Amino acid sequence: MNDKKMNRGVLRLLLFAVGGFAVVAIFFFGTLFFLDYWDTKDPASRDRLRAEHAKSIMSALEKFHGARGAYPVFPAPYDVAVASLRKNLVEGGYIRSIPADPLWPDKPYHYVSVDGKTYGLLFRLELAQGNIPADGQCLIGVGTAATGWWGQPPNCPF
The missing domain is CATH 3.30.700 (Glycoprotein, Type 4 Pilin)
Structure with missing residues (x-):
């Protein structure tokens, strides 16, 4: 039972890390897209x-x-x-x-x-x-x- 709790904890930690990375990546690429779009308007x-x-x-x-x-x-x-x-x-x-x-x-x-x-x-x-x-x-x-x-x-x- 202890192993199951530990595996769930590791899995949650991994999901949070991947989710956090995904959020950062979305904001990063979104910013690049916005800047590129804005740049062509000038x-x-x-x-x-x-x-x-x-x-x-x-x-x-x-x-x-x-x-x-x-x-x-x-x-x-x-x-x-x-x-x-x-x-x-x-x-x-x-x-x-x-x-x-x-x-x-x-x-x-x-x-x-x-x-x-x-x-x-x-x-x-x-x-x-x-x-x-x-x-x-x-x-x-x-x-x-x-x-x-x-x-x-x-x-x-x-």
């Missing part, structure tokens, strides 16, 4: 995410250039949605996936390279930054100065 956070997207796309393009000796070139009109780089960058193993704008899926990031030596990426930012107005476009890439691409918007601040 224009500044979305602009920071766009900057991260730009850096990851640029890194993949540099890896592609290092392996192939040129940046991807598309036939005229040259200006394509960044998603068009999927075959070159994702299937080539240079990036896991092509990022998309967190707010405007109907206004994708754009890419252009006419000669494979230079390229440009066009982004739209929500908040005004420097000489970029709110909801304005900016350009980043290699050799983009005086190209006239997209009407030569200001350089991106990232």
Whole structure:
């Protein structure tokens, strides 16, 4: 009989420990979910995410250039949605996936390279930054100065 009471006590202790761990885990992951959800509601956070997207796309393009000796070139009109780089960058193993704008899926990031030596990426930012107005476009890439691409918007601040 003493063994039964001891086994029940150990079982209760184990259940309390597992239950406590479950409660802590639920609050921890719930907090992460809430913070992630809240983060996507903030224009500044979305602009920071766009900057991260730009850096990851640029890194993949540099890896592609290092392996192939040129940046991807598309036939005229040259200006394509960044998603068009999927075959070159994702299937080539240079990036896991092509990022998309967190707010405007109907206004994708754009890419252009006419000669494979230079390229440009066009982004739209929500908040005004420097000489970029709110909801304005900016350009980043290699050799983009005086190209006239997209009407030569200001350089991106990232």
